[in-house]
Amino acid sequence: MIFLQLFWSFFQIGLFSIGGGYAALPLIKEQIVELNQWLTQAEYNDIITISQMTPGPISINAATFVGTKIGGALGAVIATVGFVMPSVIIISILYAVYKRYRKLSALGSVLAGLRPAVVGLIASAGVAMVISSFFKDGTVAFRTDNMDFFAIIVFAACFYTIWKHKVNPILVISAAGVAGGVFYSVF
Amino acid sequence: MKRDFRFYIKLFISCFELSAFTFGGGYVMISLMRKKFVEKLGWLNEEEMLDFTVIAQSSPGAIAINTTLLLGFRLAGIPGAIITVFATVLPPFLIIYALSFGYSALQYNAVFQGVMRGMQAGVAAVITDVVIGMAKSVLKNRAKAVISLVLMIGAFAAVSLFSVNPMLVIAFAAVSGLLLFRDESGEKEDRK
Structure with missing residues (x-):
């Protein structure tokens, strides 16, 4: 099931890219070019270049681009949601901790x-x-x-x-x- | 502030706008967010903005997404977080979705590249202004000013000049804070 695989790949990218921006690049490359071969190396280079010219996080750009190519608009949505999901889970927990203990x-x-x-x-x-x-x-x-x-x-x-x-x-x-x-x- | 329909609309539009102009990484988003939510609207204070930056930087995922989630939680709980993350993802999503059908033409277009170079200079000016504002606020507490200044310059030099991993800088600063600012914070009533 291609949609499930898209979701899972970008979920992992979201979960393991710590430090933002360029820290995610090797992870994206491994998942997209090497493991699943959704993009060629040349296409991967293109999406990095586009990311530098357009607003938004590089990983969101990659998720949308790869998702569209593999599964159209639905694919783009699924890949993007997959990338954002780990952030949502982890930040909800951290915010609760922060709110409770910041005065400690x-x-x-x-x-x-x-x-x-x-x-x-x-x-x-x-x-x-x-x-x-x-x-x-x-x-x-x-x-x-x-x-x-x-x-x-x-x-x-x-x-x-x-x-x-x-x-x-x-x-x-x-x-x-x-x-x-x-x-x-x-x- | 009242959390009525107009508040949510304003929150959505603000984050959408910010995200659409976040060229060059998560820190640009934080700079724009500070100008909007701390300076203009006064919905957040300077300290919270810096704390959110710390949390966003040290958690997995994109800094812009993490910061916007924290902002949403802080201002309006779970509905707030849903609105801010949706508003932040939407601009890059729409732009890349549109570009994925024919981007190569744009890449070599002289006007497009000129606009991008011009905007880059503008973004650099915004981030400069924000850094000055943030540095002032961090150094306001005279008792801590010297250590803070050392940590600030040290972090800058480590990352800019010696390409140290920012995560290491964060870890070092956390330990320094724990050791050097021991009796600075924590109001008594919160200790029990």
Whole structure:
């Protein structure tokens, strides 16, 4: 039964991808390309590329793509539900624990240590994004042919409007997208 | 806040919007979520947002999905979690479903790529703003500020410069918190 197998494969991907995003890639590849041969290596590469250009978690993108290819719209729904299911189960349990014990001194101390570390983790994701936006080849090399001055200007303008004027970030991102579409296709 | 029909609609639309603009991984979702639910609506406080980030990062599955589930549970219990997870999955689902019928054309389209590059710069600006806000709030408690700053910079350096697995960083920070912040939290009445 193909639908059951789709569900089970993505359930396992959901259950074992800890640490988010790129940690899931080897798991997806093993289940989709090697074990079940639902996608070829080339198709797998395509879906990774698409995932980087479109919003949403890479695993949701892969589940939808593989599900559609194997079992149409129903397949896409089943694969996606399969991936989300372990999160739903585990997070319900953890939230109940958090709600009950967050004021407890031991858990409170642990959380107090984790909060600054998480800010550091988010900062490192932010810096990676700034680098890939400012430098055309993705490495920090300050050569004029490698630096994307338009992106730097857009970044500065966006940062200023969000920081100073508290404009809705989604509006700002959309405006940056329109500016990019016009600029990069003309120059 | 009143949990009426309008509240649920607002919750759904907010999460749908956030998810549709989550380019580049779960932390972008968290940044947008903080701007919306902590700064704009005031439905969550800064500390809860950071706690949710911790839990989401250390549990299996996608960070964006885990965070949105926690948000749903916190704001409106099980119905809330169903609404937020559905609203978060829907945008990438619809986009990939549509693209699976003809994506290769888009990949080499100059305008599409330009829009993506522009949006990336915008997203980078949002995440920068959020990191500054979060760092300020973590350092607000003067007694803990030095240790917090060390943990923050240490976590950043470990992941960015030395490619340490974030799970290891989380484990280390948890132990540090347990040892160094021992008498900081836990109100008396909750101890019995």
